[in-house]
Amino acid sequence: MNRRVAGALGAWVALTVVAIALVATVNFVRLRNNFEADARTLHRVVSQRADQHDAHLTSLAAVLASPDHSLATFRAVAEAVLRFYPRITAIGAISFAPVPGWAFTTREVPSNRPSVDELAAIASNLPAGQTIVLAGANGTAAYHLVKRLPETTVQTNALVMTIGARRLMDPEADLPEGTRLALRDPSGHELVQQGAPPSPSGMMPVLAFEKELGSRSQPLLLRISRSPVMSELLPPIAIALVAALTGIGVILASFVLRERRAAREAQARASLHEHQARLAHAMRVNTVGEMASGIAHELTQPLTAILSSSQAGLRLASSLSPDPNEIVGVLDANVRLAKRAGDILSRLRAYVSNSGPVPERTSLNQLVRNVAELVQSDLERRSIALNLHLDPGAPSATIDRVSIEQVVHNLVRNAADAVESLPQERRIITVATFFDDGSTGIAVSDSGLGIPPADLPRLFEPFFTTKPDGMGLGLPLCERLVEAFGGHITAANDPEDGAVFTIHLPLIAESRKEAAE
Ligand SMILES: Nc1ncnc2c1ncn2[C@@H]1O[C@H](COP(=O)(O)OP(=O)(O)O)[C@@H](O)[C@H]1O
Ligand SMILES: [Mg+2]
Numbered sequence: 001m002n003r004r005v006a007g008a009l010g011a012w013v014a015l016t017v018v019a020i021a022l023v024a025t026v027n028f029v030r031l032r033n034n035f036e037a038d039a040r041t042l043h044r045v046v047s048q049r050a051d052q053h054d055a056h057l058t059s060l061a062a063v064l065a066s067p068d069h070s071l072a073t074f075r076a077v078a079e080a081v082l083r084f085y086p087r088i089t090a091i092g093a094i095s096f097a098p099v100p101g102w103a104f105t106t107r108e109v110p111s112n113r114p115s116v117d118e119l120a121a122i123a124s125n126l127p128a129g130q131t132i133v134l135a136g137a138n139g140t141a142a143y144h145l146v147k148r149l150p151e152t153t154v155q156t157n158a159l160v161m162t163i164g165a166r167r168l169m170d171p172e173a174d175l176p177e178g179t180r181l182a183l184r185d186p187s188g189h190e191l192v193q194q195g196a197p198p199s200p201s202g203m204m205p206v207l208a209f210e211k212e213l214g215s216r217s218q219p220l221l222l223r224i225s226r227s228p229v230m231s232e233l234l235p236p237i238a239i240a241l242v243a244a245l246t247g248i249g250v251i252l253a254s255f256v257l258r259e260r261r262a263a264r265e266a267q268a269r270a271s272l273h274e275h276q277a278r279l280a281h282a283m284r285v286n287t288v289g290e291m292a293s294g295i296a297h298e299l300t301q302p303l304t305a306i307l308s309s310s311q312a313g314l315r316l317a318s319s320l321s322p323d324p325n326e327i328v329g330v331l332d333a334n335v336r337l338a339k340r341a342g343d344i345l346s347r348l349r350a351y352v353s354n355s356g357p358v359p360e361r362t363s364l365n366q367l368v369r370n371v372a373e374l375v376q377s378d379l380e381r382r383s384i385a386l387n388l389h390l391d392p393g394a395p396s397a398t399i400d401r402v403s404i405e406q407v408v409h410n411l412v413r414n415a416a417d418a419v420e421s422l423p424q425e426r427r428i429i430t431v432a433t434f435f436d437d438g439s440t441g442i443a444v445s446d447s448g449l450g451i452p453p454a455d456l457p458r459l460f461e462p463f464f465t466t467k468p469d470g471m472g473l474g475l476p477l478c479e480r481l482v483e484a485f486g487g488h489i490t491a492a493n494d495p496e497d498g499a500v501f502t503i504h505l506p507l508i509a510e511s512r513k514e515a516a517e
Contacts, residue, residue: 034176097157132217169181183220357400400485
């Protein structure tokens with residue numbers, strides 16, 4: 001797997017984990033807030049219900065305390081209470097004397113109710129008006145409220161109300177699944193519980209609420225608890241969404257990074273090119289300096305010829321009977337010579353000009369001839385012979401003429417350096433153009449001592465030189481210039497003698513076709 005892809009995958013996984021943790025936290029906080037709101041509401045409702053029991057007992061006591069202390073009225077009120085409040089399952093009235101007994105009890109007598117003797121014993125110990133909670137028998141999910149009536153009430157001494165704990169804590173609105181409710185009486189006895197106990201797996205935090213009811217007579221403890229399930233904190237759809245979003249984010253980020261890197265690389269390439277162009281120009285200017293004497297010499301020739309032909313013309317013109325045809329011939333020659341001098345100078349100007357490379361279809365033979373003219377005087381001065389082997393197939397390539405001229409020029413100068421110390425008759429440089437079905441290009445060979453095999457792989461390294469005053473920049477520059485047009489340059493030793501440097505250039509599409517025919 002590619003390193004960049006692995007990095008992106010890692011970033012995606014890490015981001016997804018962080019995002020999922022965030023989603024879970026947000027969901028947990030939301031769940032906890034909802035849970036607390038639900039629990040508080042339920043606590044308020046249950047407390048109000050408990051208060052209603054006190055109110056009922058008070059009104060029942062008031063009925064019994066009324067002057068006619070009619071049991072029939074009492075019965076009617078009790079029946080109404082039982083009908084409207086299904087959680088109140090039984091109501092009874094006890095009289096202590098002569099022996100404890102029921103003065104009134106609803107038709108359905110709860111089986112779990114303590115005996116009338118026990119109830120009377122408990123009630124007789126209470127101050128008048130006081131109410132206490134009496135736990136129901138185990139597993140009955142009910143409790144009894146016992147209220148001692150004031151002495152002024154004749155016939156009856158206490159009231160007993162039985163309340164179904166399950167209905168008491170029944171929530172009005174459905175609570176989320178997994179919510180557990182429990183109600184304890186003041187002695188710590190659990191009256192009722194409902195819902196599964198919270199999952200014991202330690203993974204999930206348990207939400208819990210515990211508070212005594214706000215009723216003075218029934219200080220029951222309401223306990224609400226719930227442990228959220230995984231899918232509530234992290235719904236699969238949210239996980240998928242988060243993974244997709246972070247994935248898109250990572251892809252976008254890596255795209256932007258790649259673009260930026262590409263831009264940086266392009267900039268680096270551009271500045272390298274600029275640098276090369278400047279170096280190439282500097283080297284050209286440098287060579288021109290070296291060539292100045294040769295050029296001066298080259299210019300002398302047409303200038304001397306112009307001078308002598310002009311003198312001849314003057315003589316002709318001042319003769320007694322000037323022949324106009326002869327004078328025209330002299331002027332013709334002058335024009336030709338002046339053009340030649342002009343050509344030499346414009347080639348030179350083109351060579352040192354600092355215009356950027358302009359690739360266009362260029363004749364390699366003409367290019368080599370141009371270079372030969374530039375170097376000729378210098379080579380003559382050093383008694384070096386220059387042979388041109390120009391391919392009659394007129395090879396051409398899409399290149400910037402001045403750049404490749406500079407390459408050939410550099411190679412010829414290296415060749416000249418290589419043959420300079422040989423005896424005069426063996427100082428030979430050959431520049432050949434070639435064009436075959438595979439490639440086209442220019443080869444520069446010399447009759448020197450060749451390149452030591454150990455140096456061969458290092459020739460194109462910048463600053464590699466074996467010359468005392470060498471720079472070691474010629475060949476690396478040549479390589480860059482040739483590669484700029486899709487070509488390459490190779491160095492080898494000729495089996496006979498000397499070195500051969502070959503510039504290989506891409507064929508132009510149509511000449512490739514011609515070559516194939
Ligand atoms: N025609 C050649 N024959 C032998 N050695 C050569 C030839 N051309 C180049 N070299 C070797 O390659 C080295 C690097 O050449 P170049 O990059 O032009 O730098 P410089 O000419 O400044 O030394 C030269 O110093 C020389 O050792
Ligand atoms: Mg050189």
